[in-house]
Amino acid sequence: MTTQPVTKLPPTGEQPITTDLEGWKVVSGKPTMKTWILNTSSDGRMISGVWEATPGTYHATYDKYEFVHLIAGKITITPDGGQPVHVAAGDAFAVEAGFKGQWVIEEKVRKHFAIRVA
Template sequence: MSVVAEARAAVLPQDCIDLRAFVADAEAGVVASETGDAWVSTRRMATPPGGPVSIGALALSGEGHVDALPGDEFVFVVDGTLTIGDLTLGRDESAMLPGGIGFDWRAAAGTQVVVMRCTGGTPGASAPVAIDLSPTRVPSNPPAAELLLSDAPQCHNHTDYKSASGEFSAGTWASTPYHRRNNLYPHCELMHLMEGSVTFEDAAGTAHRFEAGDLFVVLRGARCSWLSEEDVVKVWAIYRPVE
């Protein structure tokens, strides 16, 4: 890890990764060991090898072809333009690519992408699924009452993609302000804040505030609290293993 990455990690709660900072630091992470098209062979990994979930960054230019994805992949464009088949994504747009599909891709020079992959499951679609940034969301359950340090929030959700097992999914979520006590994350969640802000604090008391535009992940096994003092809207991609 570079000096820049170490400095950013020092002010982040444990098991929380600032993905925009990771993308910006070309020396951070380890290059994937896979061979083949640049889509799979050139990504810098932000998470350790092993396990069903991996998160990495791709710097893409030109075009290529993937014969078959080894797992579902949530794709977020940090900068530039990415075309996958008939789907074109610009800055801060995202999509889910179901495992097993093959596709042609094309990227403008300097395109930066974050990819969250989940292997071992059965895809929930047969073609790329774009994440709708302004869908009609339906009411969803707030955090469990025993975890709340505030009144229960009003939450609304829209799921664009869910694997056949339900373990890997993505969509958008909105909530009124709330405060949740420190608790164990049984899942791995990538988040892009579209509106509002949230402060995470780990068990050691290290806190970090993420604001609209930030892209980050809270890894499975982390212990963090949540404090949002304004309405929040986010894109999410979650791996939640079935117990």
């Protein structure tokens, strides 16, 4: 099988996943999320795409590493027992596997993500 070395991704796919991600529980408000998985690497070890969420608070548990580039919005991310990290449009950050903590979505957010799944 031949793989294209560069794949240009569309802004979003046609059918987002609209259920809350595994490990994400609403803590306050009525936030909603949409996830578009736009690419899976040829070896199946990485996925990338776009995620959107409306204001509210989630408690998130990560079992995989994620790289994020925040396109729009503001979030305060606080690891359980840790210090808050404030991120806003234009910021890039990484979340390590094993993270547990709150994501307070202060303004509607849109992010690009890349997750190591295997």
